[in-house]
Amino acid sequence: MTLLAASVIIFAFIHIVPGDPxxxxxxxxxxPDQIDALRHQLGLDQPIILQYLTWTGHVLEGNLGRSIFFQAPxxxxxxxxxxxxALLATMTMIWVTLIGVPIGMIAAVRHGTWLDQGLSGAAMLMASIPTFWVGLYLILIFAAWLGWFPSSGYPSIFEGGLVNLxxxxxxxxxxxxxxxxxxxRLTRASMLDVAREDYVRTARAKGHPALAGRGSAHPAQRAPGGGLGIRLHLRGAAVRSGGDRNGVCPAGYRPPRRTVDPPPGLSGDPGRHSGHRRRVSPDQPDRRSELSPARSAGRTPMSRDGATLWLKPFIARPIALVxxxxxxGTVLAATFAPWLAPYDPxxxxxxxxxxxxxxxxxxxxxxxxxxxLSRVIHSARMALLIGSGVVVFALATGVPVGVLSALFPRLxxxxxxxxDVLMAFPSLLLALxxxxxxxxxxxxxxxxxGLGxxxxxxxxxxxxxxxxxVETYVEASRSMGAGTAWLIGKHILPNLISPLLVQASFVFAFAQLGAASLDFLGLGAPPEIPSWGNMLAESRTFITRAPWLLFFPGMMIVATAFSLNLVGDALRDRLDPRFRQVFSEKG
Structure with a gap:
C-alpha cells in the first residue's frame, strides 16, 4: 500500500513540475505537427489515469524509460x-563505525565525568555541522592546500585498482x-541502559569477574527509583556499585567507612545495644529524621525551588550553559541587528x-x-524566522493528526x-x-x-x-461520561507538553540545517535577502581566494544548531521523569 501511494506521488510530481518534456x-x-507526433508517440496525449497505468506496467517490467539528459536508458x-x-555508502559506514562506536563506549564507561560531557558535546557539534559545509572545507584543506586527495571525479576501481578509493x-x-x-549517542545510551538491567545488577552483586575487575572500585550513586547506581570504568571495563540494602557487594569491593549511626534495629537484636539506636516513630521511614510541623507547613520544594530545578540540568552540565x-546571543543579534551591525548589509x-x-x-x-559581519548579523533574523515557522507548522499539524489518529483507530x-508514505521519502528530496x-x-x-x-x-x-x-485516570474520566474534547484538553495535551518542548528544540535546530541546504542550492530565501545559506552559496566560487567568506556564515549555522541541540538535551534531562528525579534528589 505504501509503495502504491509513493508511486502515485512520484507520478504526480513528474506531471506537476513546471516545463514540458x-x-x-x-x-x-x-x-505543431512535430509536437503532436512526439506527444502521441510518448503517450502524453492519453488520459492521466491511463498514463499512470502504462507507466506502472513499464516499471514492473523493468523498463524505466530513457533519460532525456543522458540520452540513455x-x-x-x-x-x-x-x-x-555502493562504495561511498560502504566507506561512510566504516568511518561511522570507527568513530561512533568506540567513542560512544568510552563516553558510557566514563559516564558523568568531564570526558563524558566533552564527548557528548562533540557528538552534538558533529550533528550540528552542515554536510555541504564540511565538504567544502575538506576540499579546501586536503585537496586545494595540502593536495592529499582529489577534489572531484571517480575512476572505477576496476580500471585503476583500489588506489582509486x-x-x-x-x-x-x-x-x-x-x-x-x-x-x-546511540551506543552510549544503549550501554547505559543495559548496565541498568536487572541481570547486570545481579551479576555485579555476585561479583562476576567480567563486571568486577580489581583496582577500579568506586562507590556509585544510587540510580533513580532506589535501584543500584552504576559507574563504568575504563580499566578492566569494571562496573561497580556500593552494594544493595542487604549488604551484598562485588568481589574485592570495600565499602567506605561510615560516620553516621547504624540503621535502626529492634531492641534485643543480637549484637546490638539499644543505647546505640535512634528513636524511631511507628510511621517514620527507615533512617529518616522526623518531619517538623514547621517544615510540613512550609512551601513544597517544587514551589520554593522551581526555578532552581529548571536550571539544575544546565548547572550540572556546564556545556549546556554554553x-x-x-x-x-543569536536571539539578541537578530533582535538588535540594525543597531549591532556596523554597516549597511x-x-x-x-x-x-x-x-x-x-x-x-x-x-x-x-x-x-x-x-x-553586518550580513551575518542580519542573517540571524532569517534563521530564526524559518526555524520558528518550521516548529509552528510541525506542531500545528503533527499534534492534531497524532492525537486524533490514536483516539480514533479507523481514522x-x-x-x-x-x-508512512511521506516518511518513505528523504526529507531533503521531499523539500526539493x-x-x-x-x-x-x-x-x-x-x-x-516543516512537512518533513x-x-x-x-x-x-x-x-x-x-x-x-489507557491510563487509569483517563479510563476513569471516560467512564464518568467525559467527552473526547474534554479528555484531550484535560489529560492528553497537558501530558504532551514536556516531550513536545524537547521535540520543538530539536526541530528548530535541524530546521537551520535544512534551510541552509535549500539556500545553498538556490531554492530557499531569495538571493537578495541576507541568509547564512545564501552567503555560503555566493562565496563557494572564492573558496581558495577568500576562505573567510565560508567560515563565518558556516560557524553561525553550526553555533545556532549546536546551541539548540544542547538546550534540547538539557530540557529532556529536566522534563524526563527518570532524569528529573535525579536532579530533584541532588538538590
Whole structure:
C-alpha cells in the first residue's frame, strides 16, 4: 500500500513540475505537427489515469524509460552510478563505525565525568555541522592546500585498482560526520541502559569477574527509583556499585567507612545495644529524621525551588550553559541587528571587495565589497524566522493528526498510512520536490522543511497518546461520561507538553540545517535577502581566494544548531521523569 501511494506521488510530481518534456526534446523551433507526433508517440496525449497505468506496467517490467539528459536508458544510468554509490555508502559506514562506536563506549564507561560531557558535546557539534559545509572545507584543506586527495571525479576501481578509493575519502568523511554523532549517542545510551538491567545488577552483586575487575572500585550513586547506581570504568571495563540494602557487594569491593549511626534495629537484636539506636516513630521511614510541623507547613520544594530545578540540568552540565549562552546571543543579534551591525548589509563598495578581516571589517568583505559581519548579523533574523515557522507548522499539524489518529483507530489507520508514505521519502528530496513545484520563497521553504518534521512529530504524539489513553485516570474520566474534547484538553495535551518542548528544540535546530541546504542550492530565501545559506552559496566560487567568506556564515549555522541541540538535551534531562528525579534528589 505504501509503495502504491509513493508511486502515485512520484507520478504526480513528474506531471506537476513546471516545463514540458516535448519542448525539451524538440526545442523552440519545433512545428505543431512535430509536437503532436512526439506527444502521441510518448503517450502524453492519453488520459492521466491511463498514463499512470502504462507507466506502472513499464516499471514492473523493468523498463524505466530513457533519460532525456543522458540520452540513455534509465537503467543503464542507474547501473553506471551503482558502483560509486555502493562504495561511498560502504566507506561512510566504516568511518561511522570507527568513530561512533568506540567513542560512544568510552563516553558510557566514563559516564558523568568531564570526558563524558566533552564527548557528548562533540557528538552534538558533529550533528550540528552542515554536510555541504564540511565538504567544502575538506576540499579546501586536503585537496586545494595540502593536495592529499582529489577534489572531484571517480575512476572505477576496476580500471585503476583500489588506489582509486582515495577519490571517495573526502565525500565519505563529510557524510560520516553527522551519522557518527548519531551512532555515538546511540551506543552510549544503549550501554547505559543495559548496565541498568536487572541481570547486570545481579551479576555485579555476585561479583562476576567480567563486571568486577580489581583496582577500579568506586562507590556509585544510587540510580533513580532506589535501584543500584552504576559507574563504568575504563580499566578492566569494571562496573561497580556500593552494594544493595542487604549488604551484598562485588568481589574485592570495600565499602567506605561510615560516620553516621547504624540503621535502626529492634531492641534485643543480637549484637546490638539499644543505647546505640535512634528513636524511631511507628510511621517514620527507615533512617529518616522526623518531619517538623514547621517544615510540613512550609512551601513544597517544587514551589520554593522551581526555578532552581529548571536550571539544575544546565548547572550540572556546564556545556549546556554554553549552548544557552550561544542561543541567547543569536536571539539578541537578530533582535538588535540594525543597531549591532556596523554597516549597511546591502551597501556595495567594489574598491574593498574580498578584503580579509581587519580592524574596520572584522569578518572581511565579500565579492561586492559588502561587510560580512553586518550580513551575518542580519542573517540571524532569517534563521530564526524559518526555524520558528518550521516548529509552528510541525506542531500545528503533527499534534492534531497524532492525537486524533490514536483516539480514533479507523481514522488513525488511514492517517498513519499517509504519514508512512511521506516518511518513505528523504526529507531533503521531499523539500526539493515541493520547492520545485511551488517555487523558491521563504514561506515555501518553511512548508517544505516543516512537512518533513511534521511526520516525526506525528509519530511521537501518536505513540504517546496511545499510551495515555489507557491510563487509569483517563479510563476513569471516560467512564464518568467525559467527552473526547474534554479528555484531550484535560489529560492528553497537558501530558504532551514536556516531550513536545524537547521535540520543538530539536526541530528548530535541524530546521537551520535544512534551510541552509535549500539556500545553498538556490531554492530557499531569495538571493537578495541576507541568509547564512545564501552567503555560503555566493562565496563557494572564492573558496581558495577568500576562505573567510565560508567560515563565518558556516560557524553561525553550526553555533545556532549546536546551541539548540544542547538546550534540547538539557530540557529532556529536566522534563524526563527518570532524569528529573535525579536532579530533584541532588538538590
Amino acid at each position: 516535448i519542448y525539451v526534446l524538440l526545442g523552440d523551433t519545433a512545428t 534509465v537503467l543503464s544510468v542507474i547501473a553506471d552510478g551503482a558502483e560509486t554509490s 582515495r577519490y571517495l575519502v573526502l565525500p565519505s568523511l563529510a557524510l560520516a560526520a553527522p551519522n557518527a554523532a548519531l551512532i555515538l 549552548g544557552l549562552g550561544l542561543l541567547l 546591502y551597501a556595495i563598495d567594489p574598491s574593498i571587495r574580498l578584503t580579509p578581516p581587519n580592524a574596520l571589517h572584522w569578518f572581511g568583505t565579500d565579492q561586492f565589497g559588502r561587510d560580512t 488513525g489507520h488511514l492517517l498513519m498510512r499517509m504519514i 520536490g515541493l520547492i520545485v513545484v511551488l517555487g523558491p520563497s521563504v514561506a515555501n521553504a518553511i512548508l517544505a522543511i 518534521y511534521m511526520t516525526t512529530t506525528t509519530r511521537i504524539v501518536y505513540g504517546l497518546t496511545l499510551r495515555l489513553r
